[in-house]
Amino acid sequence: MERTLKDYLIISLKGVAMGAADVVPGVSGGTIAFISGIYEELINSINQINLKTIKILKDEGFAAMWKSINGSFLLSLFLGIAISVISLAKIIRYLLETQPILVWSFFFGLVLASVIYVGKQITQWRIITFVLMILGAVTAFFITQIPPQHLQISNSFLFLAGALAICAMILPGISGSFILLLLGVYKPVLDAIHDKDFKTLGILALGAIVGLLTFSRLLKWLFDHYQNLTLATLTGFIIGSLNKIWPWKKVLQSEMIEGKLKILQEKSVLPFAFEGDNQVLYALFFAAIGFAFIILLEKLALKKKINCYS
Numbered sequence: 001m002e003r004t005l006k007d008y009l010i011i012s013l014k015g016v017a018m019g020a021a022d023v024v025p026g027v028s029g030g031t032i033a034f035i036s037g038i039y040e041e042l043i044n045s046i047n048q049i050n051l052k053t054i055k056i057l058k059d060e061g062f063a064a065m066w067k068s069i070n071g072s073f074l075l076s077l078f079l080g081i082a083i084s085v086i087s088l089a090k091i092i093r094y095l096l097e098t099q100p101i102l103v104w105s106f107f108f109g110l111v112l113a114s115v116i117y118v119g120k121q122i123t124q125w126r127i128i129t130f131v132l133m134i135l136g137a138v139t140a141f142f143i144t145q146i147p148p149q150h151l152q153i154s155n156s157f158l159f160l161a162g163a164l165a166i167c168a169m170i171l172p173g174i175s176g177s178f179i180l181l182l183l184g185v186y187k188p189v190l191d192a193i194h195d196k197d198f199k200t201l202g203i204l205a206l207g208a209i210v211g212l213l214t215f216s217r218l219l220k221w222l223f224d225h226y227q228n229l230t231l232a233t234l235t236g237f238i239i240g241s242l243n244k245i246w247p248w249k250k251v252l253q254s255e256m257i258e259g260k261l262k263i264l265q266e267k268s269v270l271p272f273a274f275e276g277d278n279q280v281l282y283a284l285f286f287a288a289i290g291f292a293f294i295i296l297l298e299k300l301a302l303k304k305k306i307n308c309y310s
Contacts, residue, residue: 003072003073008072008073008076009076011038011073011076011077011080012076012077012079012080012083013080014032014033014036014038014077014080015076015077015078015079015080015081015082015083015084016080016081016083016084017032017036017080017084018030018032018033018077018080018081018084019080019081019082019083019084019085019088020084020088020092021107022081022085022169022176022177023084023085023088023089023092023093023177024092024096024103024107024177024245028168028169028171028176028238028241029081029169029170029176030168030169030170030171031111031114031118031238033170034114034117034118034234035114035117035118035294038077040223041070041073042073042074042077042170043170043216043219043220043223044070044220045069045070045073045074046074046212046213046216047216047217047220048068048069048070049069049213050213052068053065053068053069056068085193086193089190089193089194090194093190100247101247101248101279101282101283102247102279102282102283102286103286104245104246104247105247105282105283105284105286105287105290106286106287106289106290107245107290108242108245108246108247108287108290109286109287109288109289109290109291109292109293110290110291110293110294111238111241111242111245111290112242112287112290112291113290113291113292113293113294113295114238114294115235115238115239115242117294118231118234118235118238119231119235121231122228122231122232122235123228124228128229129228129229129232130232132229132232132233132236133232133233133235133236133239134236135233135236136232136233136234136235136236136237136239136240137236137237137239137240138236138240139236139237139240140236140237140238140239140240140241140243141240141241141243142240143240144240144241144243144244145243153184153185153188155203157183157185158185158200158203158204158207159203159204159206159207159210160207161179161180161183161185161204161207162203162204162205162206162207162208162211163207163208163210163211163214164179164183164211165177165179165180165183165204165208165211166207166208166209166211166212166215167211167212167215170212170215170216170219171215171219171234171237188200189201189204192204243268246268247271247283247287248268248269248270248271249266249267249268249269250266250267250268250269251266271283
């Protein structure tokens with residue numbers, strides 16, 4: 001498929017949206033990729049990177065190799081993700097500290113609409129479909145209940161964290177940044193981005209590359225052979241992850257770490273049970289914006305698809 005510069009710019013913007021989502025613990029960049037219509041192309045393109053790629057480069061040259069891996073698509077997308085992560089990490093961290101309820105409300109509306117979008121892709125419902133969706137929801141909910149860990153961060157641990165986080169990052173419903181939070185490396189990674197600690201980021205990126213090339217193959221196989229069941233499981237994952245991004249939380253356990261109050265465990269509560277909160281209407285407004293944003297993306301994707309066939 002021949003693409004114009006405008007097409008690649010749009011892909012980069014989708015990468016920016018994925019990067020912004022990946023910075024927030026609880027929101028998956030994979031969800032953004034799915035609803036923006038590039039998820040399967042992303043998985044298929046990543047799967048083209050293998051030992052055959054080296055052979056094509058050797059026998060046919062760089063241009064043939066670049067085309068075989070859909071290089072322009074991947075470059076545009078990951079460039080957008082990188083720009084977003086580097087530029088928005090500090091802003092989103094500030095907003096989460098100063099306006100957490102409004103930020104989480106926006107993302108809750110966004111992810112809630114994503115449940116509907118992904119679920120609509122399932123073409124056949126059977127008992128096993130419902131079972132896998134429920135199992136996916138329970139699994140994701142359980143993950144959101146795990147308290148963050150505080151472990152010694154070695155280079156090998158950073159590598160492992162990068163591999164696990166990228167697997168979650170391309171899986172709709174499970175947030176890569178939330179996995180980093182659970183492993184206790186979320187703040188060190190944000191600090192590394194802010195301080196331009198290229199050694200830490202390089203080790204993390206190397207783990208991410210290995211994890212991406214490995215896990216994407218499993219996802220492609222699942223989509224090729226069990227698309228409806230895979231989509232049902234992903235829908236369940238997204239439903240279960242809603243607990244993590246529910247705007248109103250009650251802190252159950254916290255402690256001072258490096259001079260800052262660190263939340264170790266919290267639970268979701270109803271708005272009227274949240275002491276001192278007067279932001280319910282604003283929260284509903286921002287949730288509605290997030291929900292409408294996904295619906296708009298769906299309409300635009302459908303319109304583009306119709307234009308492609310007309």
